[in-house]
Amino acid sequence: MTNHYIDLKNSDCILIMGSNAAENHPIAFKWILRAKDRGAKIIHVDPRYTRTSARCDYHVPLRSGTDIAFLGGMIKYIIDNNLIQDEYVKYYTNASQIISPNYDFQDGLFTGFDAEKRSYNKKTWTTEKDEKGIPVRDYTLENPRCVYQMLKKHYERYTVEKVSSITGVSKENLLKVYKEYGATGAPNKAGTECYALGWTHHTTGSQIIRAMSIIQLLLGNMGVCGGGINALRGEPNVQGSTDHAILYNILPGYLKMPTGSIDTLAKYNEKYTSKSTDPQSANWYQNYPKYTVSFLKAMWGDEATPENDFGYSWLPKMDDGKHHSIMHTIDAMYAGKIKGFFAYGSNIAVSSPNSNKVRKGLQKLQWMVNVNLFDNETASFWKGPGVDPKTVDTEVFLLPASASMEKAGSQSNSGRWVQWRYRAANPPGEAMSDGTITMLIMDAIRALYREEGGACWEPILNLKWDYRNSLGRFDPLKVAKQINGHYTKDLVIEDKVTGSKEVNKKGETVPSFAKLLADGSTSCGNWLMAGSFDQKGENKMAKRGKEDPTGLGLYPDWGFAWPLNRRIIYNRASCDPQGKPYNPKMKLLEWVGDRWVGDVADGPWPPLADKEKGKFPFIMKADGVGALFGPGMVEGPFPEHYEPMEGPLTKNPLSGQLLNPAVKVFKSDLDTFANADQKYPYVCTTYSATEHWCSGFTRWQPWLLEAMPEAYVEISDKLAEKLGLKNGERVKVASIRGQVTCVAMVTKRLKPFEVEGKVIHQVGMPCNYGWFNPVETADDSVNHLTPAVGCPNTFCPEYKAFMVNVSKV
């Protein structure tokens, strides 16, 4: 989240779209209801009327997979009705920049598309710079090639009539939402958006979120209380998992994972260090090398020296042009290319798309290590439905793991609040924490390398690997301190101007990433976490101060919010160029005298109006401003509506390009699609029930199972009538990839849509069920139906829009 959970109460208008917040984020919903108590409008846009809809002001049903059409219509409405926050858009976004003459968009494609490679060459996606390298700006926003005018031109096609026909949303509902949300463009009003997997689980997922970022920038809602883009993340520590880089393509702190061709530290730093000649742009990523080197020091300690590039050559690299998301890994498994697989707290046989392909892939592994609280469909894939154990050669290990309250450590919530947790109970039997298990496995690997040698021994034997406490047990506090960072030697820094001396001793924890250096004198496992300990070594993540001096719900002494305990990021944008808050009733920040007062400001520099020392507010961007034109995405600098990989239409009503042109499709015999196919006429979405956890290990918990005992498909009463189905009857749901059985839940909460003149039915199923338990269950994972295809930026699979048929069993 750019903001945080408690801040939701400060909003004037909350759009919940791509999220079923009351059901999947029940605690967050408390704060949404506090906003409602203050008079805020809460709007729920979702294919289904859910428990969230029941508590919102109103529910707007839309066909799953059409969010960009909806949001594009909102962008057009905001521009056409002059609802933008004028000053904010001019000075804090790239609206005024001039797009290069060779950029164009025609009939669904941007310039630079290579149809064979299914990818774009982005060299035309740039804005013009002057001779000093500073962006050319037209603050009147009238130049026809300026970003603002080109944005307007791009969304001209997204009329209310067109959007209604694509999404199935009535014109009345579209205008109602657009008007209500658009009103937050007023400087003293803030609108926020809460999204979750309803937005990310699409082949256009990242662009949906970008479309909302554009809206938030146009309305001046970024960096203010009650505003921002608030991703409600999927489980208590998934934020921690991405912060600490459990994803294949990043290093801790969202540094980039290098590819093989970037073979020296200099090349790596050159490629990723952001450059700017504009004195008013803070260009914070100019500090990139300090974070890279400090990270390498954290990995290899004293073995990382300037002479060996701080161990850069020991860092694993990705193959150029290749990706290793879970879908790619499963594809490689199915092709027989993966020997061994670690499944840590994961049940891919239930949770990954195209279950048939996943389970057949698992059968080709030589070995698998499952680290989990329970046995499940993945650990027992070898005795699953239709599998003869005699034909499976995989050696499977199931290592029992401690649950989260059975081990100490930190958890990072969606709001970037990192909270230290103590161990509340001992794990049962032989169960151990993930940290202990990982440490013991690596200890054994290192011992083998010492005895037997082996390929690439340096990164393994040179690893800084002293994370034991005095009893010899895994010590999460030591790891946390390593992540925070420390001085690797005594370091005295003299300020020549003031004459003051800063004395840092070897081993002291660094109090801020601003102290990190690129010469090896600092070590830091994750630059974002620097400051989670203060210089005396006090664990700020363990703080539980209940004071809230601003009354805005910031609670600066509760836990540690990265970065640097900043509670709302981009907060300099909450003030005008003179440093006065746009909303005097919610003073997140204010420039008083010679400093910022309020939240931890995005840097100490004066506001923009100070021509000498003032800086633009979006300090992580090279040009310092929010991106309306965003060339960082793989499929285009402006979000564009494309239909889901499998949908009901043969033609995209908005262009000649039906599908996301950059989507990668796997070529195995099991990767089949049925677009606009009479055999699979209904749009299906999938989701989690409140009562169950992800792939459903809560099916082991009798009270939760009692409340939600079996898999179901929610179908509208109109569709049930058409198919002759009764509520509670057993049915079969099938896609071209597979089929499952479940209970039919006939409901008035789903309604058919009118899309391009046709009646399209929407159905939905929970993803929490699988064959393993309860023992008598006949129903298997809904992911037998879903396609292994996803957003080309993130490879989040398209779980939320594909085509099925529903019939009697």
Place this chain on the structure above:
Amino acid sequence: MSQELIKLIDLSRCTACRGCQIACKQWNELPASRTKNTGSYQNPPDLQWNTWTLIRFQEHVDRSGSVKWLFRKDGCMHCTDAGCAKVCPTEALYHTEFGNVSLNVDKCIGCKACMYACPFGVPKFNAATNKIYKCDLCYTRLQGNQPPACVLSCPTGALQIGPKDTMLNKAYKRVKELGGDANVYGDKFVDGTHVVYVLPEKAEVYDNLPKDPKIPLQIIVWKEFLKPAGLMVAGAVVAGAFLHYITHGPKMPEEETTSEGGTTS
């Protein structure tokens, strides 16, 4: 000073998360039943001997044709004029200092009279133990100055507990804020309940919620009139017989007399 408490259920804040339903199970160590999905999120389908609170799900089409999903936390209303406590022959069901109706399960003889007496269908029978069970408002937690488990678990503040007058004031204030058909349910019958609802819709709209709950007439007639009257009459007969014995002594057999005709000896 009265220690009477009211648990306020503000349905306008309920998201049907079932935290309360599960928390009750956990605190009271109630076993789960194996259930089936019969086409609803509601499970178990009704209150049971091992389910003391239940979230009811109801799809309702209002006057304007809009679909609404109504949620209601069902459970013991802890009536002041409690039919169950009235009929219980062993006083297993009894009122506490907080106004709730607690259950001393050891004293329950399984007569099921309370099941007929309750206007809300709350007490449920377990044939295996021959006893009834119901919510006791977490009496032992109240004694320890703790909220009931359900109240503690509620993430949105739909469930609150506090002194009777304070909570009634809150309820009426909330109903005024909500406007429309919102109303307070509980304070106007059975001499006032200790579980009070803020209902966003009229009471008659909700499944299984009596609009005007009363203890069944037979129970009132039996308990208020016939039984006392019968006891009085029975008492009078015993007293009368005792007095007669004291004053006239025991009844002796009469001397036989003969009349014309034969002799007796």
